[in-house]
Amino acid sequence: xxxxxxxxxxxxxxxxxxxxxxxxxxxxxxxxxxxxxxxxxxxxxxxxxxxxxxxxxxxxxxxxxxxxxxxxxxxxxxxxxxxxxxxxxxxxxxxxxxxxxxxxxxxxxxxxxxxxxxxxxxxxxxxxxxxxxxxxxxxxxxxxxxxxxxxxxxxxxxxxxxxxxxxxxxxxxxxxxxxxxxxxxxxxxxxxxxxxxxxxxxxxxxxxxxxxxxxxxxxxxxxxxxxxxxxxxxxxxxxxxxxxxxxxxxxxxxxxxxxxxxxxxxxxxxxxxxxxxxxxxxxxxxxxxxxxxxxxxxxxxxxxxxxxxxxxxxxxxxxxxxxxxxxxxxxxxxxxxx
Amino acid sequence: xxxxxxxxxxxxxxxxxxxxxxxxxxxxxxxxxxxxxxxxxxxxxxxxxxxxxxxxxxxxxxxxxxxxxxxxxxxxxxxxxxxxxxxxxxxxxxxxxxxxxxxxxxxxxxxxxxxxxxxxxxxxxxxxxxxxxxxxxxxxxxxxxxxxxxxxxxxxxxxxxxxxxxxxxxxxxxxxxxxxxxxxxxxxxxxxxxxxxxxxxxxxxxxxxxxxxxxxxxxxxxxxxxxxxxxxxxxxxxxxxxxxxxxxxxxxxxxxxxxxxxxxxxxxxxxxxxxxxxxxxxxxxxxxxxxxxxxxxxxxxxxxxxxxxxxxxxxxxxxxxxxxxxxxxxxxxxxxxxxxxxxxxxxxxxxxxxxxxxxxxxxxxxxxxxxxxxxxxxxxxxxxxxxxxxxxxxxxxxxxxxxxxxxxxxxxxxxxxxxxxxxxxxxxxxxxxxxxxxxxxxxxxxxxxxxxxxxxxxxxxxxxxxxxxxxxxxxxxxxxxxxxxxxxxxxxxxxxxxxxxxxxxxxxxxxxxxxxxxxxxxxxxxxxxx
Numbered sequence: 001x002x003x004x005x006x007x008x009x010x011x012x013x014x015x016x017x018x019x020x021x022x023x024x025x026x027x028x029x030x031x032x033x034x035x036x037x038x039x040x041x042x043x044x045x046x047x048x049x050x051x052x053x054x055x056x057x058x059x060x061x062x063x064x065x066x067x068x069x070x071x072x073x074x075x076x077x078x079x080x081x082x083x084x085x086x087x088x089x090x091x092x093x094x095x096x097x098x099x100x101x102x103x104x105x106x107x108x109x110x111x112x113x114x115x116x117x118x119x120x121x122x123x124x125x126x127x128x129x130x131x132x133x134x135x136x137x138x139x140x141x142x143x144x145x146x147x148x149x150x151x152x153x154x155x156x157x158x159x160x161x162x163x164x165x166x167x168x169x170x171x172x173x174x175x176x177x178x179x180x181x182x183x184x185x186x187x188x189x190x191x192x193x194x195x196x197x198x199x200x201x202x203x204x205x206x207x208x209x210x211x212x213x214x215x216x217x218x219x220x221x222x223x224x225x226x227x228x229x230x231x232x233x234x235x236x237x238x239x240x241x242x243x244x245x246x247x248x249x250x251x252x253x254x255x256x257x258x259x260x261x262x263x264x265x266x267x268x269x270x271x272x273x274x275x276x277x278x279x280x281x282x283x284x285x286x287x288x289x290x291x292x293x294x295x296x297x298x299x300x301x302x303x304x305x306x307x308x309x310x311x312x313x314x315x316x317x318x319x320x321x322x323x324x325x326x327x328x329x330x331x332x333x334x335x336x337x338x
Numbered sequence: 339x340x341x342x343x344x345x346x347x348x349x350x351x352x353x354x355x356x357x358x359x360x361x362x363x364x365x366x367x368x369x370x371x372x373x374x375x376x377x378x379x380x381x382x383x384x385x386x387x388x389x390x391x392x393x394x395x396x397x398x399x400x401x402x403x404x405x406x407x408x409x410x411x412x413x414x415x416x417x418x419x420x421x422x423x424x425x426x427x428x429x430x431x432x433x434x435x436x437x438x439x440x441x442x443x444x445x446x447x448x449x450x451x452x453x454x455x456x457x458x459x460x461x462x463x464x465x466x467x468x469x470x471x472x473x474x475x476x477x478x479x480x481x482x483x484x485x486x487x488x489x490x491x492x493x494x495x496x497x498x499x500x501x502x503x504x505x506x507x508x509x510x511x512x513x514x515x516x517x518x519x520x521x522x523x524x525x526x527x528x529x530x531x532x533x534x535x536x537x538x539x540x541x542x543x544x545x546x547x548x549x550x551x552x553x554x555x556x557x558x559x560x561x562x563x564x565x566x567x568x569x570x571x572x573x574x575x576x577x578x579x580x581x582x583x584x585x586x587x588x589x590x591x592x593x594x595x596x597x598x599x600x601x602x603x604x605x606x607x608x609x610x611x612x613x614x615x616x617x618x619x620x621x622x623x624x625x626x627x628x629x630x631x632x633x634x635x636x637x638x639x640x641x642x643x644x645x646x647x648x649x650x651x652x653x654x655x656x657x658x659x660x661x662x663x664x665x666x667x668x669x670x671x672x673x674x675x676x677x678x679x680x681x682x683x684x685x686x687x688x689x690x691x692x693x694x695x696x697x698x699x700x701x702x703x704x705x706x707x708x709x710x711x712x713x714x715x716x717x718x719x720x721x722x723x724x725x726x727x728x729x730x731x732x733x734x735x736x737x738x739x740x741x742x743x744x745x746x747x748x749x750x751x752x753x754x755x756x757x758x759x760x761x762x763x764x765x766x767x768x769x770x771x772x773x774x775x776x777x778x779x780x781x782x783x784x785x786x787x788x789x790x791x792x793x794x795x796x797x798x799x800x801x802x803x804x805x806x807x808x809x810x811x812x813x814x815x816x817x818x819x820x821x822x823x824x825x826x827x828x829x830x831x832x833x834x835x836x837x838x839x840x841x842x843x844x845x846x847x848x849x850x851x852x853x854x855x856x857x858x859x860x861x862x863x864x865x866x867x868x
Contacts (some may be wrong), residue, residue: 025800139413140405141426237789260426260758262350263418267788269353305805306412313406324800 005081005099005106005130007300008321011106013132019077020049022108025324032083034110035094036061036175039325049076051085053121053208054093057175060204072121088112090125090278091176092205098126105131107292111325113277114284115148119183119210120176121177125291132298132321133289136279137257138307144257144281151184154274157253159208162190162229167250171236174198176278178233179205179212181255187213191227194218195234195243222249239270257281289316301325341369342377342439343472349486358488362496371523377525379518380484381493388482390451390457392420395481398458401718402465403427415808418756421477428465428473435467436704446479457654490589501527509590510537510582536577539584540610540656541662545718545735552699552719552738562668562722564653565714566737569616569629574598574650574688576609577660583615594635595648597687604686605678608660612726613652616627622650623713625838627826651691653718654678657728664726668734672724709740710824710867716740742821742839743863745855746846748776749816752798753809755783762797766842767809768820770833772857779860782820785842794845806844812857817854819844826866833857835864 007014012024012031020030023237027044034040034050036057041050043062046306050058052069059067070076072095075084080102085095097108109126116122144150152169161168172178174197182192182202191214199217216227224230224247228330238244239252252270257277259265265273280288289297289311297318299307304320311318348361366374400410410427417423437445445464449457449554461480468476478484494508501508511526541565548554555561571586581602583592592598605611617628628646632638655675656664663671672693674846679690694717696702706717714798717741747768765783769776786794794816801813821843828836 085834139407139416140403141413141417141423211460258761261417262422263756263760265351267351267759271352273351301799303416306409310409322802 002102005101005104006108006132008323012323013321015078015081015099015101017080018083018099020078020081020083021045022097022099023110023325032097033058034088034097034108035091037091040110044244051093051095054095056204056208057201058064059095060200071327086126087121087124089114089120090118090212092120092179092208094120094176096124096126098128105124106130107294108132109134109288111136111279111290113280114288115144115147117180117184117278119180122134123288125288127293129294130296130298130334131289131292131294132300133285133309134279134325135285135299135302135304137277138280138285138299138310139304140259140282142257142277142281143283144275144277147184147276150274150276151181151186154181154253154255155186155189157251157272157274158185158231159189161251164198165228166194167229167247168231169239169244169247169250169252170231170233171239171252171254171268172198172256173231173278174235175201177255177276178202179210180278181233181276182212182215183210185213185231190229190231191216193222193224193227193232195238197235197238198233218243219248222246236268339437339439339442339468339472339475341365342373343470343475345377346475346486347471349488355492358492359496359499360489362493363499366497366500370438370440371840372518373438375521375523375526376439376443378493378497378512381486381488382490382512383484384517385482386443386447386479387450387485389446390461390480392481394454394457395420395424395461395477398461399424399427402462403429409614413517415756416754418760421474421481424465424477425470425474431473432466434469435464438481438746440564442476443479459525491587497527503527506538507535512590514671536580537582537590539573539582540662540726541573542571542573542586542612543727543735544586544730545731545737546648546730548719548736548738552702552736552769555719555736558696558699558702560722562672563696563705564691564718564720565709565712566716566718566739567614567616567623567651567691568713569614569623569651570633570716572613572615573656574601574611574613574652575657576601576605579603579607591776594632594638596638597643597648598650601686601688604682605688606659608657609655609678610657611652611675611688612654612656613650615648617646618649618687619647625713647687649687649689653691654726667723668720668723669722684731689698706738706740715823730806742823742843743825743860743867744819744821744843745770745863746849746853747779747820748814748854749777749794749818749849750778750811750814751809752794752812759791761795762791763789763798766818768818769814770855770857770860776814777833777857779831779835779857780820780822780837780840782818782840782842785821786845790845804841814851817846817849817851818842819846825860825867827864833860835860 003016011026011028014023020032021028022032023040024031025042029046031045032049036054041058048065048067052071055067055069070085071086075082079090082100084098086098088094088096089111092115096110096323099106105128107126111134112123114123158168172181178198194215194217202212202215236254253272253274254268254270255274255276257279259273260275295317297311297316298321300321300323308318308320340725343362345365349358400407414423449460455623464476494505497508498505566729573584575582581598583595583598585591617624632646655671658674675690682688694705709716719736721734747770749766750769751767752763755762767778769778798812802810803813804811820840822837824838824839828834
């Protein structure tokens with residue numbers, strides 16, 4: 001019996017043929033990274049390999065690392081494996097990683113969403129024999145509305161607050177979600193202010209050519225009154241903190257897939273909850289998996305046990321793999337507060 | 339139903355009381371009268387009878403969504419609400435049905451007499467014709483359990499704002515067994531009430547927590563002490579051959595405690611008492627769980643009345659023979675209350691909460707240490723020469739609660755929360771050492787901050803040892819201080835003990851697992867306080 005293309009170890013997903021790990025959670029010599037979120041790109045690896053578009057954010061977050069880059073779709077020969085990176089549609093630069101050994105193809109999804117968001121490289125299905133998929137939102141209760149519809153709801157909320165002279169505080173993860181919102185919203189409604197953590201990522205992404213509207217960084221000496229009707233984009237944990245008090249009686253909202261659940265909306269205690277996720281919804285997961293043509297599916301973070309049973313009933317050879325990925329929407333704990 | 343669904347959303351998406359009252363008041367001014375009436379009915383728990391079983395609703399929802407029933411059943415506890423789960427799994431509606439709230443309720447009630455096929459057709463029609471939150475509200479109407487985060491107090495405040503009628507009068511009007519069928523908006527809210535304002539309560543005086551020791555209060559001779567009971571603070575009014583019971587939230591709860599009816603004719607008219615409603619057995623208060631069964635029940639079945647009979651443990655007399663005594667000193671009110679107690683028959687559901695005799699603060703402290711034995715939560719201190727004030731004012735009444743019992747325990751199992759906490763690990767099982775093994779003894783769900791819950795969630799994901807359905811065993815690595823209010827023997831638990839109100843009071847980052855407490859420590863607590 002030949003060795004599997006990928007194995008699951010206590011350090012992460014491992015490819016014996018290439019002697020590399022994918023998104024490892026403990027220090028290893030060589031790491032292939034799907035995207036720059038903290039639970040996938042961790043410090044302490046000997047050498048990193050990621051897409052060209054993911055590199056600037058990784059350097060920004062991980063500092064002085066040894067990082068090689070590759071463009072989407074280009075095949076590299078690593079040891080006995082052929083490796084390539086393909087758009088995952090999750091955040092700018094995010095990739096699925098395709099590994100082929102002796103004609104057998106496995107794909108690691110990283111995090112992904114199937115709806116194009118106008119900012120990051122749209123998701124591309126990759127044919128494979130085995131697919132390692134996240135399933136953060138792997139329940140039939142999660143169903144996203146088109147981005148344009150959610151953006152219109154947020155614009156309406158912002159405009160209504162602006163008319164009342166109130167600031168609009170919007171909580172969104174500072175890498176990916178925040179920029180996706182900036183690109184999708186209507187900057188003619190008012191000025192856009194950003195928390196330092198969001199603006200730091202904006203600068204990195206602007207420098208690599210992503211089209212983002214003008215934003216104003218919130219600094220200690222900024223006078224919020226000088227920017228009436230502003231939209232303030234900040235990490236979710238900053239809402240309700242001392243930092244947010246400077247904006248006075250503002251309206252607050254969160255943008256996350258979890259906002260689909262009334263209970264979570266209520267716990268977050270914001271005025272509004274907009275359902276917008278950088279992960280695939282139920283239909284998206286199912287269509288993405290079907291399009292790979294894979295027979296073997298490994299599910300990682302999310303509602304894994306339930307989703308595995310569903311996939312088995314659909315005729316897949318499905319299994320759960322324990323990983324240390326938290327999903328960037330795993331609420332405030334995974335939230336950076338730089 | 340758009341207007342009602344919008345009201346529901348407005349109430350649901352804010353935690354600000356004023357915003358809720360505004361939304362309700364606007365609705366009470368603008369909605370059709372029959373819808374207003376039904377809204378008050380729904381807010382006060384008067385919902386239409388369930389016409390379809392939830393078993394059928396689950397089956398039909400799974401069928402309409404094209405998913406197996408088990409998948410629906412797995413999703414439901416994660417969402418935490420049946421009506422919401424159904425609304426979320428169904429496909430987008432094909433058309434839009436426009437009926438008022440009253441019309442929908444009429445349709446739902448008409449289903450009661452139909453056969454299963456007709457019910458199914460009607461439910462599918464509604465699901466296909468309602469989108470988003472209207473579909474959710476429709477599901478709430480068929481499943482019952484309509485909780486909108488609005489207390490009776492808020493309802494009456496909003497109604498008062500919409501109608502200009504005073505709150506106590508409205509609260510009184512909304513009492514009793516009225517139904518939207520048997521009355522009208524005019525009849526319920528505006529028609530003259532022959533009973534006048536006999537029901538009017540006095541505002542409650544609320545005590546502050548004593549943070550420092552009682553020495554800060556000066557001379558012990560200036561103070562009277564009572565036990566602090568763990569019941570429902572209540573104001574009992576006997577006027578004009580009627581009785582009214584108000585809770586501390588100024589909710590009228592007369593109907594829930596019919597035993598006080600017996601005081602009419604026993605206590606003279608024109609009497610108002612302040613005290614604690616307790617479940618009572620063999621001359622002593624029962625544990626709070628007994629009373630809990632009676633809270634929130636509009637009607638009380640006979641069995642419960644005999645299992646958990648209620649009694650008012652009075653500690654203040656606010657009105658006597660129609661005269662307002664609140665400006666008189668506590669000592670004088672208390673003396674009159676004691677005199678009233680002398681006249682009561684033994685079986686009256688009214689007793690006077692005893693005073694605690696003490697000379698020095700030290701003797702009071704040792705009395706306070708006995709609180710648990712008496713089912714009390716600590717002691718109350720009241721200034722002897724103080725009037726009965728209103729609201730929470732510092733100075734004359736203090737509560738001096740006993741500290742909770744605590745034990746340091748090791749987290750061994752974790753389970754994901756549901757509803758509000760669907761994506762976090764919030765339900766934990768804790769263990770203590772016994773001969774080198776960890777023995778589980780309690781679960782706890784609360785006490786951590788949101789940030790701590792998020793931290794422990796990330797940790798649980800990385801440190802899962804084994805899964806048993808939704809439960810994960812985790813590496814025994816974290817010690818938590820568990821605080822609780824009482825301990826009793828329990829043959830049903832492996833450890834042999836059961837705790838009252840266990841919660842995580844502190845995450846002991848400083849303590850290694852080896853230093854957690856032992857089963858012997860728990861047994862010593864059981865011997866001392868059980």
